[in-house]
Amino acid sequence: MAGRIRDEDVALVRERSPIADVVGEYLQLRSAGGGSLKGLCPFHDEKSPSFNVTPARNLWYCFGCGEGGDVIAFVQRIEHLGFVEAVEHLARAAGIQLRYEQGGYVPRNEQGQRQRLVEAHRAAAEFYAEQLLSPQAQAGRRFLTERGFTRADAEHFGVGYAPGGWEALTAHLRKKGFTDKEIVLGGLASQGRRGPYDRFRGRLVWPVRDVTGEVVGFGARKLDPDDDGPKYLNTPETPLFKKGSLLYGLDLAKKEIARQRQAVVVEGYTDVMACHLAGVTTAIATCGTSFGEEHLKILRRLLLGRSEFGGEVVFTFDGDKAGRNAALRAFAEEHGFASETFVAVQPDGLDPCDLRVQRGDGAVRDLVAAKQPLYEFMIRSRFEGHNLDTPEGRLAALDAAAPIVASIRNAGVRKLYGVSLDRWLGIMDEEFVSRRVREHMRHAQHGGRPSPRPAASAQADHDPRDPSVQRERLPPQPA
Ligand SMILES: [Zn+2]
Structure with a gap:
């Protein structure tokens, strides 16, 4: 397939590859008025859409980074292809048989x-x-x-x-x-x-x-x-x-992720299969690597729907969850999507595949439906091992959970989780709880210990803002 593609075939490829359809494979587009569309630019980091597509002219342009061009340039850029390869890629999708000039100008090497x-x-x-x-x-x-x-x-x-x-x-x-x-x-x-x-x-x-x-x-x-x-x-x-930017199941899930504004991150190939078959059609998994920045960018581009706010990213975990939660939370905060992050954990540690085998499709759907917001999940995890029926137990649970609330960066969100913490523990004294949270904030800032600190607190009070935790990524997901 060496050689130069005939000009008329290139023109045909351009004509038969509607830009909105091609771009729409990679990111969610919505109306920007005046017949044009917009979405989150795949070529630079942004939270509000400046990537514009004009179907009538078959062109795209990003006001954020200044990139732009036709449909072929888009495919070149996003797939890291040469011109010939990009045309071949589009031709295949459009069902066009390309013809090549004999002894063309393009050397037979990396092209193709x-x-x-x-x-x-x-x-x-x-x-x-x-x-x-x-x-x-x-x-x-x-x-x-x-x-x-x-x-x-x-x-x-x-x-x-x-x-x-x-x-x-x-x-x-x-x-x-x-x-x-x-x-x-x-x-x-x-x-x-x-x-x-x-x-x-x-x-x-x-x-x-x-x-x-x-x-x-x-x-x-x-x-x-x-x-x-x-x-x-x-x-x-x-x-x-490139495993850092591949998600297993994304080809099947991407339309549903955009439509439902939810992505469910599971751990293995069989879990993706089980979820899809059970009706959780937004499930995807990383391929032998941890969930990272590039994965998040891909999901964000799909999740951007009717509003400026991205939808939900639900992480399912089986078993050993404490370490993962700390890493997940550090990652979510660093990338500013903590409020869109949810955690779904099957209490007896079954992964979606086993869950489906043992309890059927409904159990898989229930697992995802029972998701909890990341912070709520982390706070409630700290209650474990405490007897919430006694004042001493509730106080110990409060001191175990307060550092989590204290470390929430957004002051408004922190305040509201303080209110929730009070309710979840049945203390009925918001002022008392928020004072306790503030003590933990001071503790985190000065590296000292909050006082008084009950000896009954069974759980290690590791500070989630510890920089060694924040540098961590989500642990590898075996698959
Ligand atoms: Zn851009």
């Missing part, structure tokens, strides 16, 4: 490389999906059945099987005309001393798609207990697979 890798991944995903039906994939099919997934579910999510042995996929891709260099560059095989060998062997594989629905990598779970590799193995960082 991404396209080749996308094609290799498409071929690999098809291969894996077919292999799931083969006799040797029995353990893989059993894994899915035990988790409540039917064959149709597996097909819907494109789940496949990577055969054992060393070069089943590599041999298949070579036959399809891909070079060893492309196969290794795409992370589909690793380079060994005697040539490339398959990265994923004897594993169940989930194709990871980018926001436009192209497969850009895989997540793979081991099936053989004797396999001493990690439980989950992902595609390494490649020109296509």
Whole structure:
């Protein structure tokens, strides 16, 4: 596919790629009046929309950062593509067969490389999906059945099987005309001393798609207990697979995230499947990394809907939650979305996939519906271990929870959580509670201890504003 694309084909691609549709794949657009649309700019950080799209002229422009251009320039910029690749990308979406000038001006090097890798991944995903039906994939099919997934579910999510042995996929891709260099560059095989060998062997594989629905990598779970590799193995960082800005399930969830103004962050591939099948169609998961800044930016662009305020981001956690909550809270505050952050924890520690198997679809929907605002969740967590039926127990719970309230940066929000804390503990004395909160604020500022401090407080009073906590990110989500 080397060479220069014919001018008339480029013009056709431009004409058949409505800018509002293409941009709308990445961010939520709403009317800006006068026939134009606006949304949050994907190219610079902003909280109110200055990114404008004019469908009548098929152009976009950002008043914030000054970027702008046509639909091809947009795709180049957002997908980090060259001109040829961007045109190829749009042509495929629009169903246009491109023609190339012979001996064109564009050198055959990096141009089109991404396209080749996308094609290799498409071929690999098809291969894996077919292999799931083969006799040797029995353990893989059993894994899915035990988790409540039917064959149709597996097909819907494109789940496949990577055969054992060393070069089943590599041999298949070579036959399809891909070079060893492309196969290794795409992370589909690793380079060994005697040539490339398959990265994923004897594993169940989930194709990871980018926001436009192209497969850009895989997540793979081991099936053989004797396999001493990690439980989950992902595609390494490649020109296509940038795990810091990929969310599994986003291709399926993005429209619902925009419509419902909610995103549910779960921990694994099977949890995303379980949620979607149970009716929580806004579920997504990170791919072998913690939830970070780029993930948040992607969600924010989708969540910006009718108002300036982004919707809800619901984090579901199973088990060991204390450390995660501290990290989540530090992250949410740093990025200014604490008020939009919710936490949903199944009390007995089941993840959405197990929950669905044991208690059905309704239980998964209930889990998400029972979400609590981040601060409320953190405050109530501090009540654990205290007997709220006695004055001594309530006072100890108050002193355990007050540092959380004290550390809320927004004064108005802090005040209202103080009122709530009073109600939740049934103390019925707002002034007493807010004085206690202020003591903890002074304590945090001066590094001293609040007094008096009841010895009955069982929980470690670690200060959530401790800088060592704030630097933390959410812990890795195994998937
Ligand atoms: Zn901008």
